[in-house]
Amino acid sequence: MSSEGFSIKARGLGNNNNMGGGGTGTKCGRWNPTVEQVKLLTDLFKAGLRTPSTDQIQKISTELSVYGKIESKNVFYWFQNHKARERQKRRKISTVDYDHRQDTNLSLSHRHNPCHHQTPPKDTFGGREEEENVIETLQLFPLSKVERANITAASYNEYIREHVNTTVFSTYSSCGAEMEHPPLDLRLSFL
Amino acid sequence: MSSEGFSIKARGLGNNNNMGGGGTGTKCGRWNPTVEQVKLLTDLFKAGLRTPSTDQIQKISTELSVYGKIESKNVFYWFQNHKARERQKRRKISTVDYDHRQDTNLSLSHRHNPCHHQTPPKDTFGGREEEENVIETLQLFPLSKVERANITAASYNEYIREHVNTTVFSTYSSCGAEMEHPPLDLRLSFL
DNA sequence: GCAAATTAATGATTTATTCAAG
DNA sequence: CTTGAATAAATCATTAATTTGC
Numbered sequence: 001m002s003s004e005g006f007s008i009k010a011r012g013l014g015n016n017n018n019m020g021g022g023g024t025g026t027k028c029g030r031w032n033p034t035v036e037q038v039k040l041l042t043d044l045f046k047a048g049l050r051t052p053s054t055d056q057i058q059k060i061s062t063e064l065s066v067y068g069k070i071e072s073k074n075v076f077y078w079f080q081n082h083k084a085r086e087r088q089k090r091r092k093i094s095t096v097d098y099d100h101r102q103d104t105n106l107s108l109s110h111r112h113n114p115c116h117h118q119t120p121p122k123d124t125f126g127g128r129e130e131e132e133n134v135i136e137t138l139q140l141f142p143l144s145k146v147e148r149a150n151i152t153a154a155s156y157n158e159y160i161r162e163h164v165n166t167t168v169f170s171t172y173s174s175c176g177a178e179m180e181h182p183p184l185d186l187r188l189s190f191l
Numbered sequence: 192m193s194s195e196g197f198s199i200k201a202r203g204l205g206n207n208n209n210m211g212g213g214g215t216g217t218k219c220g221r222w223n224p225t226v227e228q229v230k231l232l233t234d235l236f237k238a239g240l241r242t243p244s245t246d247q248i249q250k251i252s253t254e255l256s257v258y259g260k261i262e263s264k265n266v267f268y269w270f271q272n273h274k275a276r277e278r279q280k281r282r283k284i285s286t287v288d289y290d291h292r293q294d295t296n297l298s299l300s301h302r303h304n305p306c307h308h309q310t311p312p313k314d315t316f317g318g319r320e321e322e323e324n325v326i327e328t329l330q331l332f333p334l335s336k337v338e339r340a341n342i343t344a345a346s347y348n349e350y351i352r353e354h355v356n357t358t359v360f361s362t363y364s365s366c367g368a369e370m371e372h373p374p375l376d377l378r379l380s381f382l
Numbered sequence: 383g384c385a386a387a388t389t390a391a392t393g394a395t396t397t398a399t400t401c402a403a404g
Numbered sequence: 405c406t407t408g409a410a411t412a413a414a415t416c417a418t419t420a421a422t423t424t425g426c
Contacts, residue, residue: 040379056382080412082392277400
């Protein structure tokens, strides 16, 4: 696998430098959203938009470019981060609710709620403080048709190639029913 | 309303469960798993166990019996249901997607296209917290119809790596936030 | 008041899970 | 059972806030 023209970002402190040093015009550091941009993005998020499609990202990006430099990826990342951090924020506060698997909270052990996994029905909506229920003008539209995404192996190869060059892990073991799972092993000892 | 109900649990160990413990007078209609039981079962499932053998079921059952009443069949059914419902959940989403999930036309580029798959956070099962109202598709006007090209964290990443370094336009037009914010509906009209 | 030093936010990447299709 | 796709979680890195000493 010959690496092509990708460069690996030096991780860890070490490389600092002052990109954009001169500060003249081209500041290549990172996107720095203007208040208008953030406002719009936030509104969209509040309206319920969580993971915009490429098309939407494109439109949003174009629209926001009026307020300043911006790229599609910035929009994409913004939603990823915002979504994750809102969730994270929530999680920190309410350590309750249902079982909330994972987390491996070491010291989280009680909660005797006869939880029922899967209570998917219409789910009791509207609880979590985020009540920004879609505004009337916002309509949920069933977009067009669909097709299954058929991605060729090409992309996967590239993906692998990228990672192989940076980190060698590919520890796909998947031998049998059990896989490694640190904290879990202890609990599975009885099997 | 201040019925409280759930308050933040101090990280104490507490431990209660055992409601009905030995099945004494408990609502013995059907098995009502305790959190510990669900936790372990979920962990096993996550670890890859999908269809435990009779032997495994027996062991699991025995192990879980310390947390409360349980029978082998409960374990058996749990796995059957969990597996089926996880799949069902996923399918449901895909079906819904039939309306909006456009997909990438992968036959377009030779390299790889960024694709994106929109998945509503209906991860109700054990864990993801789904708070905020999530909307799969947010459309103000029925204009968009054929969308393709989707994005994904990984692929977008590659995409960026491959094609980045371009489109660095400095469209600084408005340097500041001056201008009131029009109503949301108007501001989102571009979508 | 103003910068260097420190801390808080948050943009950008990487890694780990998960479900499904072949 | 292998591999494709798509996240969400975790982490890294840089910019804005702020604190602090002068």
